[in-house]
Amino acid sequence: MEAIGQLTGGVAHDFNNVLQIIAGNLQLLKMGGTFAGKALTRLEQAQAGVERGARLASHLLAFARRQPLQAVVVDPAVLLGDAEDMLRRVLGERIAVVFDIAADLWNVAVDPNQLTNVLLNLAINARDAMPAGGTLTVRAANADGPVPGLASASACAGGCILIEVIDDGHGMPASVLERAFDPFFTTKPTGEGTGLGLSMAYGFIKQSGGEIQLDSAPGHGTTVRIYLGRSDEQARDIGLPPLVAVPSNGGTETILVVEDETDVRTTTVDLLLALGYRVLQAEDARGAIEIVQSGAAIDLVFTDVIMPGQVTSCDLSETVRETLPARRCCSPRAMPKACWRTRAGSTRR
Ligand SMILES: Nc1ncnc2c1ncn2[C@@H]1O[C@H](COP(=O)(O)OP(=O)(O)OP(=O)(O)O)[C@@H](O)[C@H]1O
Numbered sequence: 001m002e003a004i005g006q007l008t009g010g011v012a013h014d015f016n017n018v019l020q021i022i023a024g025n026l027q028l029l030k031m032g033g034t035f036a037g038k039a040l041t042r043l044e045q046a047q048a049g050v051e052r053g054a055r056l057a058s059h060l061l062a063f064a065r066r067q068p069l070q071a072v073v074v075d076p077a078v079l080l081g082d083a084e085d086m087l088r089r090v091l092g093e094r095i096a097v098v099f100d101i102a103a104d105l106w107n108v109a110v111d112p113n114q115l116t117n118v119l120l121n122l123a124i125n126a127r128d129a130m131p132a133g134g135t136l137t138v139r140a141a142n143a144d145g146p147v148p149g150l151a152s153a154s155a156c157a158g159g160c161i162l163i164e165v166i167d168d169g170h171g172m173p174a175s176v177l178e179r180a181f182d183p184f185f186t187t188k189p190t191g192e193g194t195g196l197g198l199s200m201a202y203g204f205i206k207q208s209g210g211e212i213q214l215d216s217a218p219g220h221g222t223t224v225r226i227y228l229g230r231s232d233e234q235a236r237d238i239g240l241p242p243l244v245a246v247p248s249n250g251g252t253e254t255i256l257v258v259e260d261e262t263d264v265r266t267t268t269v270d271l272l273l274a275l276g277y278r279v280l281q282a283e284d285a286r287g288a289i290e291i292v293q294s295g296a297a298i299d300l301v302f303t304d305v306i307m308p309g310q311v312t313s314c315d316l317s318e319t320v321r322e323t324l325p326a327r328r329c330c331s332p333r334a335m336p337k338a339c340w341r342t343r344a345g346s347t348r349r
């Protein structure tokens with residue numbers, strides 16, 4: 001599983017970069033405004049195809065535990081409460097939904113959107129396993145003892161919360177159970193399942209320091225158990241409205257683009273130029289630091305997170321904070337947690 005994860009992650013990462021180049025160039029073509037009728041339809045179909053590919057790549061990155069996560073401290077009861085309506089809608093009227101959430105649940109540090117996504121995937125699997133209807137139970141409680149299958153030094157060492165998603169559907173025979181987390185493993189007809197739901201859930205929970213286990217037998221339904229480490233920090237309000245994409249009017253500010261992949265960098269630079277910005281570029285963090293320290297007027301530094309060389313994107317964001325305190329350093333991916341911890345305030349996504 002580990003080897004498949006590494007391979008998948010590598011492929012998905014490169015696949016993502018290729019998609020970024022295609023998406024950027026399609027966007028540039030569209031901004032040129034010379035397409036109409038059939039040509040425009042083809043262009044838009046190509047963009048839709050790229051979006052599909054990007055979703056696939058993000059599922060693969062999730063399985064490979066290389067997904068950029070936005071972990072925040074949340075109260076799981078609030079998160080589960082918010083998810084309840086959505087699950088009821090997805091499951092339809094033939095499936096009864098029971099929520100059994102213990103009072104005084106511990107907080108957890110987790111990416112709330114991804115956890116909701118996992119619950120959604122589990123609910124869809126449960127629905128598919130109960131074609132004639134049934135009951136889906138979501139249960140959550142604190143788990144204070146050792147967690148089966150988890151090393152004592154794991155994130156769960158200081159206590160865990162356990163979320164169980166239980167259905168009374170057809171269950172899985174051993175041959176399915178042992179492969180259920182494998183990427184692309186599905187027993188559903190072609191076109192109905194990609195086989196990425198559980199593998200994504202597995203990658204995400206592991207990347208979050210938790211554990212996910214399946215318990216299932218033919219005719220006895222399925223229980224999915226998710227363990228997440230306790231956090232003693234105060235929970236954030238996750239009821240904020242979701243971010244909405246707004247059309248860009250461009251601008252005239254100066255942006256420093258830092259990216260080691262030439263094609264990705266060129267496409268990003270061209271897009272920003274087409275939007276009216278002044279653009280400086282560097283192929284690694286060291287080059288970017290030289291530009292920042294040269295005194296050039298820079299309004300924003302837009303940087304990749306993982307780049308070759310000794311100097312890291314964290315070093316770059318630190319230099320930006322010291323040299324251009326009023327400026328921001330942002331990234332299309334989440335900065336590593338260490339960056340946030342040691343250089344709080346200098347990096348914004
Ligand atoms: N709750 C469940 N009850 C019975 N079988 C299940 C359940 N959840 C998963 N499975 C089995 O595990 C397989 C893999 O599940 P997974 O969610 O990864 O992929 P999928 O549901 O087939 O496709 P996708 O989620 O990508 O649409 C399923 O095809 C199904 O055979």
Ligand SMILES: [Mg+2]
Binds near residue numbers: 121193
């Ligand atoms: Mg599924």
